[in-house]
Amino acid sequence: MGEMKSLVVLDRFKGLFEKLGFNYPAMRRILQIKLLMDGRRAPTIVGNSRKKDKKNQFIGSLWLYLLMGGFSSVFLAIGNNSFFQVSFIFGIFMFMIMTSLIADFSSVLLDTRDRSILATKPVDRRTIAMAKTLHILFYMFFVTGALAIVPLGVGVVKHGIGFALLFLIELILMDLLIVVFTALIYLVILKFYDGERLKDLINYVQIGLTVALAVGYQFLVRLFDFMGLQAELQPEWWQFLIVPVWFGAPFEVLLHGNGQSMLVLLSLLSVFVPILAFLLYVKLMPLLENNLQKLSDPGRGKKAGQGKWPKRLSRLLCANPEEEVFFRFAWTMLGNEREFKLKVYPTLGLSLIFPFLFMFMNGATDGLYGLAKTRMYLFIYFSALLVPTVVMMLKYSGSYKAAWIYRALPIGDMLPVYRGTLLAAAARLIMPLYALEALIMALLFGADILPDLLVAGLAILVFTVLSFAYLSKGLPFSERFEAAQQGEGVRMIPLYFLLAGLGFIHFMATKVSYGIYVYAAILPAANWILWRKLFGKLSRRE
Template sequence: MNEFFVLKLLDRLQGGFRRMGVDYPVLRSILQLKLTMDGRRTPTVLAGGKESKQNTEGSPFRIQWIYLLLGLVLIAFVVPEGNYLFSMSITFGIAMFMISTTLISDFSSVMLDLRDKNILFVRPVNRRTLNMAKSLHILIYLFTLTLTLMGPSLVFSVFKQGVLFFLIYAAEIILMDCLILVITGLIYLLILRVFDGEKLKDIINYVQIILSIGITVGYQLISRLFNLADLSISFKPAWWQYFLAPVWFASPFERLLGETRSDNLTVMAVMALVVPVLLLAVYIKLMPLFERSLQKLAEQGVGGKDSGRLPRRLSEIVCRSKEEAMFFRFTWSMMRNERDFKLKVYPTFGLSLILPFIFIFNSLSSGNMDAVRNSRGFLFIYFSALLMMTAVQMLRYSTSYKAAWIYKAIPIRETAPVYRGMLKAAVLRLLLPLFVIESAIFLWLFGVRLVPHLIIVLLSLLVYSVLCFRLLPQALPFSEKYSAARQKDFTGSAFVQLFILILFAGLHYLVTLIPFGIYIYAPILVIANWWLWSVSFSDAASRPRQIPTLRL
């Protein structure tokens, strides 16, 4: 195995580990194995970027060049002198967004892993050594990722801002990493204490989604801290700023190096030190409880009752044939039970839900709420269809892809009912609930005058769903493994799909300029839906079917 540089650094601290009751030689061996195995794991960020054969080589650290490029951009925020609160809030906001989402997507599986316990607990390895190995493994990854992202601006700050700025910056980076790791761990511990078994595994997926959405919304709030009118930057204290961690980490710069000496900055500067250290102490204290709670992941919980009455009734209403209804129910069931599908698609569901309102929220800065209600800001609802770009793409993948041999065994005369039932299930299970939620909020914001426009939007999104299907390579539902996804197959089509979505919003805007335009546009969309849903799948059925061969 490789002799990693970080292990040589830990060798110098082995005395401290021994005093903590850790068996250092065993700890070193476990860490060496974990770091070696990282070299064979495909990062989620790059999942789908290469063929599966290529994905067997590399590691999560292969994405470092992406963070290095972004780290070079962060240099621009440490260059200006003065307004440290503004520049460093943006810097830490970007850093926390990138690091948190990467930790959630790539290393939650490490935090919640039980395999090392099943292997090592039957050997003479004490729990303290194993727990320390897991924590150090995550910290090594986290610090390596952070140094790649923030290292360029950290080094540049020595020459531009001086040694004091550099020392504050380095200390804040360490505290930021501790805060990210501890908050993630404590949230998982809370979930572990409340739920168990299979239900817990589903809850963890939803927690990852909520964390991603929360980080995105929090990042949007950072820009609200400052008044940028007339090219002047001014800070306006408010109570909700105490909940934004990037502002905590930016406060010491302004308090020690800037010109502002307000009590608000003093309190937040103290929070930047006290909160991470206090939470880290709590996390260390609760670590044995966390490890014991992880055993719930091995339990097989009793799943919730699902008679399938709803998908059966819907399939009877919207499907043309028994074959189409069968694959409608099959796709519906797979979307409900396929955990990897939910993990990859549901975050997009959350972002599609909040993105239209973020645009509306941004428009409030240039006018009052009455001006927004009388505007055409309701067209932002089209961005909810970004969900279909991801959902239609991921409908072809499954962790149980080897079962796709069943497509050859059952008597399918044509694949048109398969594709049609698949897409209808995706629309009714994913797109329609999202559209209903957003429509209710938009009606509250813009009033009942929006009803005809929402009908136009729904008809447009149905057309758009078919176009998303047609633009992607065709494959039977859940018949390919995730690692076989090739990014080059989807990158070009994603730009086309986004352009088409913007085009639909543009057409809607144009028809609002024409008297009774929406009442003329609606029948056109109805005809377009009828035609596309009739011919698109028959055309797709004539293409060669991609069904993997079962290998025994």
């Protein structure tokens, strides 16, 4: 078997790793095994042997990043302000890459199995941690490459080879900063918390990071004053906190000879912050690996009476005792499944802020008072962007091997299983988020929009059950997360058009006298039909 090309490239840096104090042969072998296992992972979806392995699924999903990179390259092709153009593109790249890292690779960074398997061997923890980091960087290389290849080509044609070389260096520094920054945040949390509380905090940090990226991207756009197609930076101290601007500044300094002190300082930050952060991370690696053990701690037990609320809710929402059982089962799984949270909660954070981001982007000229004169409250439909992701992920679990229980139990049909699980997802994740959004909207726009908020909530419930009917199905929590095909994201695109359609119908209803009340009368009937009748097709055991 030929040597992996990625390891051959890594060998060129053997001296650097050894100078930093790593056991390079051991680190290389650990990384080789990790990459080999990724490539040889057996299909795991029962009854479908045609599924590809994880690595092939990952490679096959890169065209989405390639498409996003193609769109972003338009900003390089128009105009000649490379500082603004590159800052804007790096803002897109950082958002896409860090979202992918948080959703897909946090579980790798926080994996405790390496500690239990390798810590008993003569391998120091720094070496184990670096192998883990390189494993993540290997996949980030492909994500970054897919995003950057088209903008890089456009940059070479428009700005020359010097632009391309600087672009590549900045991409490497950006990836290094993203991985190290994420790891250091987890390290701080691991230092002060343990057990289940720590796991919950990590999920909240992921939401916070995702929200900060999305909000920071809006600040990035507003750093510049636009005159036609030109953009001019207006210096302010807080601009040093906008990281993508760091990576845009060197293009202005080195390629255009602009020696403005602020640009020079931003350029220095783009080089020294990633390098210094990496050196700090190397020094703290043993501490990170030591504290990872806390993730295996059981933490504090649940408080007495904590299960009363889902029990009461199940009695209120479910049609029969069987459905109540699976409602409470799904409710518990959604609260305890750490890997489910790692993959879903970042989307939860985005759905939380998207309505207000779009309001901010289309802000009324009269401020908050002017909002009451608009229909911007309809942006609340963007809070339902998490619905397809939640519905798709319901069939995955870290405890998938226990799915034999479905066959062992005397279940007459699968209707209570599917409907109870979806009801639990709607009650625990989807509708609480919507209720929070609706409360904020009511405070911003006034009590007059309460009928609209009621209609939007009913429409989101319709959207939830239609999403379930459309997406590929599997028994709840019966498949391993590694079997999740990233290409499934493509199937969600029609659902987003459906969501936009529901919002458009709502908008048209506001144009007609009493239209919103007619729509409000139709939606409960639609919900009753869909939630009661649509599941009948799934009730027969396969």
